Amino acid sequence: MVVDDRLAGLLRGAARVAVLTGAGISAESGIPTFRDAMTGLWATSRPEDLATRDGFRRDPGFVWGWYRARRLAAAAAEPNAGHRALVALESQVPELTLVTQNVDGLHQRAGSRDPVELHGNISRMKCFDCDGPADRFHDGDEVPRCGHCNGLLRPDVVWFGELLPRAALERAHRAAGRCDLFLSIGTSNLVEPAASLPWLAASAGAPVIVINTTAEGQRPGPGIDTLLGPAGTMLPSLVHAAWPDLAPE
Ligand code: OAD
Numbered sequence: 156m157v158v159d160d161r162l163a164g165l166l167r168g169a170a171r172v173a174v175l176t177g178a179g180i181s182a183e184s185g186i187p188t189f190r191d192a193m194t195g196l197w198a199t200s201r202p203e204d205l206a207t208r209d210g211f212r213r214d215p216g217f218v219w220g221w222y223r224a225r226r227l228a229a230a231a232a233e234p235n236a237g238h239r240a241l242v243a244l245e246s247q248v249p250e251l252t253l254v255t256q257n258v259d260g261l262h263q264r265a266g267s268r269d270p271v272e273l274h275g276n277i278s279r280m281k282c283f284d285c286d287g288p289a290d291r292f293h294d295g296d297e298v299p300r301c302g303h304c305n306g307l308l309r310p311d312v313v314w315f316g317e318l319l320p321r322a323a324l325e326r327a328h329r330a331a332g333r334c335d336l337f338l339s340i341g342t343s344n345l346v347e348p349a350a351s352l353p354w355l356a357a358s359a360g361a362p363v364i365v366i367n368t369t370a371e372g373q374r375p376g377p378g379i380d381t382l383l384g385p386a387g388t389m390l391p392s393l394v395h396a397a398w399p400d401l402a403p404e
Pocket of ligand 1: 167177179190191195249341345346366384385387
């Protein structure tokens, strides 16, 4: 895949890069996306049962089991060439902020330094009642209890109807508002507030490069370029086009 010189030049010339990732970047690690018509998690499971406070109240064991299976799958998965290309990019750019909607921890395992986790992390847990962090990691199939208030523990991820962690959202907004290039990778742009980040960057004058296997759901507009293809191929190509001397992985 040959990336055109103009896009490579934009990346090479950017002092501040903001990156937003979604489930698509982990797809090539074998982690299902949410909205793929055939294999997406929301094709076979109902978000209102599995990703809301009401769903957890109705059947905590079911919700716990579903996230436990996802946590085990994430732990068994390996970061892919897309995750690794972002680590390489971080080593070349003076200031890079990686914002992810993913809860699988694969960016950290690839070596990204301090990703902003907008939707939490599936390997952490917190109390459904007092919201305090779990005093230790629990991996059983029974829903564990909070050591502080005896409430039920839940995964520390953001559910529909909940607010995003404030500090993470502030970092994401700040990075999008002041970057001189924004990369939006593997997200359907359907869930706010993450979905607005590319347009925040674009309206502040930054060029936006979208990497996705489909153009569906991506807002075209001036200053927005789309590289159609899998992140595990397109991202290494883009980084290599900008820095041809960078050692291939
Ligand atoms: P989605 O499942 O909505 O979208 C995944 C996107 O990745 C789609 O646009 C696909 O076309 C694209 N894609 C698939 N494979 C790809 C690949 N190999 N390379 C590049 N792109 C690829 O996932 P998100 O946009 O991350 O929130 O979903 C956003 C939020 O909705 C999630 O964080 C989750 C979900 O409900 C919560 O659970 C709160």
